[in-house]
Amino acid sequence: MTAYLLKRLIIAAVTLVLASMVVFAVMEILPGDPARLMLGFNASADQVELLRNQMGLNAPFVLRYLHWASGLLSLDFGRSYTYSVPVIDLVRERVVVSLPLALIALALSTAIAIPVGVFSAGRQGRAGDALAMGAAQLGVAVPNFWFALMLIYLFAVWLRLVPAGGFPGWSAGAWPAVKSLLLPAVALALPQAAILARVARSALIEVLNEDYIRTARAKGLPYRAVLWRHALRNAMIPVLTILGLQFAFLLAGTIIIENVFYLPGLGRLVLQAINQRDLIVVESIVMLLVAAVIAVNLLVDFSYAVVDPRLRGRQ
Amino acid sequence: MTMRVDLPEETLAGVLAKAFGNRSFLIGFAITLLVAAVAILSFIWTPYDVTRLVIADKTQAPSPAHWFGTDHFGRDILSMIMVGARNSIAVALVAVGIGMGVGVPLGAFAAARGSLADEALMRVNDLVFAFPALLSAIMITAIFGPGAVNAIIAIGIFNIPVFARVARAGALAIWPREFILAARAAGKGMTQISVEHILPNIATLLLVQGTIQFALGILAEAGLSYVGLGAQPPMPSWGRMLFDAQTRMVTAPWMAIFPGMAIVITVLGLNLLGDGIADILDPKSRRRR
Numbered sequence: 001m002t003a004y005l006l007k008r009l010i011i012a013a014v015t016l017v018l019a020s021m022v023v024f025a026v027m028e029i030l031p032g033d034p035a036r037l038m039l040g041f042n043a044s045a046d047q048v049e050l051l052r053n054q055m056g057l058n059a060p061f062v063l064r065y066l067h068w069a070s071g072l073l074s075l076d077f078g079r080s081y082t083y084s085v086p087v088i089d090l091v092r093e094r095v096v097v098s099l100p101l102a103l104i105a106l107a108l109s110t111a112i113a114i115p116v117g118v119f120s121a122g123r124q125g126r127a128g129d130a131l132a133m134g135a136a137q138l139g140v141a142v143p144n145f146w147f148a149l150m151l152i153y154l155f156a157v158w159l160r161l162v163p164a165g166g167f168p169g170w171s172a173g174a175w176p177a178v179k180s181l182l183l184p185a186v187a188l189a190l191p192q193a194a195i196l197a198r199v200a201r202s203a204l205i206e207v208l209n210e211d212y213i214r215t216a217r218a219k220g221l222p223y224r225a226v227l228w229r230h231a232l233r234n235a236m237i238p239v240l241t242i243l244g245l246q247f248a249f250l251l252a253g254t255i256i257i258e259n260v261f262y263l264p265g266l267g268r269l270v271l272q273a274i275n276q277r278d279l280i281v282v283e284s285i286v287m288l289l290v291a292a293v294i295a296v297n298l299l300v301d302f303s304y305a306v307v308d309p310r311l312r313g314r315q
Numbered sequence: 316m317t318m319r320v321d322l323p324e325e326t327l328a329g330v331l332a333k334a335f336g337n338r339s340f341l342i343g344f345a346i347t348l349l350v351a352a353v354a355i356l357s358f359i360w361t362p363y364d365v366t367r368l369v370i371a372d373k374t375q376a377p378s379p380a381h382w383f384g385t386d387h388f389g390r391d392i393l394s395m396i397m398v399g400a401r402n403s404i405a406v407a408l409v410a411v412g413i414g415m416g417v418g419v420p421l422g423a424f425a426a427a428r429g430s431l432a433d434e435a436l437m438r439v440n441d442l443v444f445a446f447p448a449l450l451s452a453i454m455i456t457a458i459f460g461p462g463a464v465n466a467i468i469a470i471g472i473f474n475i476p477v478f479a480r481v482a483r484a485g486a487l488a489i490w491p492r493e494f495i496l497a498a499r500a501a502g503k504g505m506t507q508i509s510v511e512h513i514l515p516n517i518a519t520l521l522l523v524q525g526t527i528q529f530a531l532g533i534l535a536e537a538g539l540s541y542v543g544l545g546a547q548p549p550m551p552s553w554g555r556m557l558f559d560a561q562t563r564m565v566t567a568p569w570m571a572i573f574p575g576m577a578i579v580i581t582v583l584g585l586n587l588l589g590d591g592i593a594d595i596l597d598p599k600s601r602r603r604r
Contacts, residue, residue: 143578
């Protein structure tokens with residue numbers, strides 16, 4: 001198992017380094033001079049040149065990359081051009097909104113999808129299965145931000161149960177903060193849950209055809225116990241794979257959903273930064289999200305080894 | 316000559332008969348046809364001109380004159396949805412084209428060569444998969460500015476590894492077969508075998524994946540346009556219409572309801588079509604999914 005884990009770890013590290021090169025190279029070919037941008041168009045060429053030297057912009061490409069990359073490792077992303085504060089401070093303020101949002105959505109999606117998948121697989125071909133899978137088929141087709149608008153209309157405008165948007169901050173207490181994340185999390189989670197439920201169902205149905213399931217039934221185990229304990233565990237590999245991919249979609253999804261609900265998260269920050277051409281902020285957030293995606297996929301690879309004993313035995 | 320060993324006894328009539336018996340396929344095909352027809356119709360006729368602003372008619376509720384109501388500029392929502400269909404279809408279709416055009420040859424090459432080429436492809440795949448379409452769109456927009464073309468490129472780039480994976484997995488399953496050995500014995504090269512024998516046999520897989528990516532492309536385009544990174548006004552697009560609707564949810568909910576339903580129906584149709592094709596041409600896929 002160590003060999004397997006080591007290989008996945010190395011692949012993740014290589015991917016991360018390559019991704020950082022891509023992000024850095026993309027930002028390098030951008031037109032526009034950050035020094036000129038900071039000083040304004042009235043600054044003299046000498047002043048700009050001085051600042052360029054101070055900012056290290058005149059160093060060779062490779063050195064600048066190494067400087068930037070080593071900064072990333074110590075969480076030093078540089079300073080925002082527009083806010084004139086370290087990017088890490090901006091990120092720290094926002095990540096406490098985006099990360100809980102993505103995690104609540106992930107938890108919701110799993111909590112809905114697995115029971116629905118098990119329910120459907122257990123009633124394959126019957127009315128309950130058809131209904132659940134029809135709903136899932138519809139759920140897959142719904143864009144999360146439109147779903148969000150409909151939720152706002154229903155729960156915030158009509159029923160007035162939750163706020164339509166905004167975030168009171170964690171200092172206002174946990175419940176008001178969580179409450180303002182509820183609708184966005186549901187909007188993010190349901191379309192993902194629809195996909196996950198379909199995957200869980202088909203993975204389960206495949207497993208239910210296996211001989212050891214018949215054996216478990218034959219020795220007198222109740223159907224429910226077989227379904228939840230024996231079948232579900234063996235169906236976890238495809239489910240985990242999709243869960244890992246979904247985390248990437250959820251993170252990207254928060255960028256859009258935060259804009260629907262006016263949540264002060266990373267997504268809002270990155271879109272504002274694009275409009276203000278605050279590229280160092282864009283670069284940092286893209287890099288952070290990419291790192292998160294790679295980290296989660298690594299976690300999924302590791303969890304394969306936990307779920308599937310065959311992987312543990314290999315090599 | 317091409318060989319299709321997977322479906323030796325399939326005749327066109329047999330496939331058609333199965334198609335007419337498949338509910339997913341029929342519904343999906345009908346919806347897809349309808350959306351395509353609406354998009355084509357919008358080139359020659361829409362109920363109202365979408366470029367003309369009639370402020371006197373602004374934010375009118377649905378009525379016999381405006382079936383889906385009007386927006387804050389007095390434009391007819393139905394007409395805008397019709398023109399918006401063009402944009403959605405064009406973006407998603409070209410993005411699928413990019414994904415297939417680059418991804419399939421890459422995947423087929425990796426499967427044919429194996430070892431080092433294969434490993435390299437999978438690592439590059441990992442790399443691209445680390446950038447969700449929205450993130451690459453954000454980077455591309457940061458460089459070139461927002462626009463429909465950049466949305467196409469961003470979604471297309473994300474499609475490449477998807478098709479590369481499907482093509483590779485499909486091709487790897489075909490390569491060990493006897494008729495490939497026969498083709499090699501006949502002196503055919505890797506490229507010729509890939510084009511003449513591998514490709515026809517993975518066409519079904521690619522077609523099914525194509526409809527899925529088409530549907531995802533429409534969702535992604537709507538998302539990009541919604542946050543202002545896709546099609547720019549005055550070009551009507553479904554995502555942009557939803558953005559305009561957002562601040563008017565209380566006074567003019569129809570501005571949000573109808574464009575959203577257009578997206579849902581289109582994506583639903585494509586997904587049903589994909590499921591249907593998979594069932595008809597390859598009954599095994601029902602289990603695999």
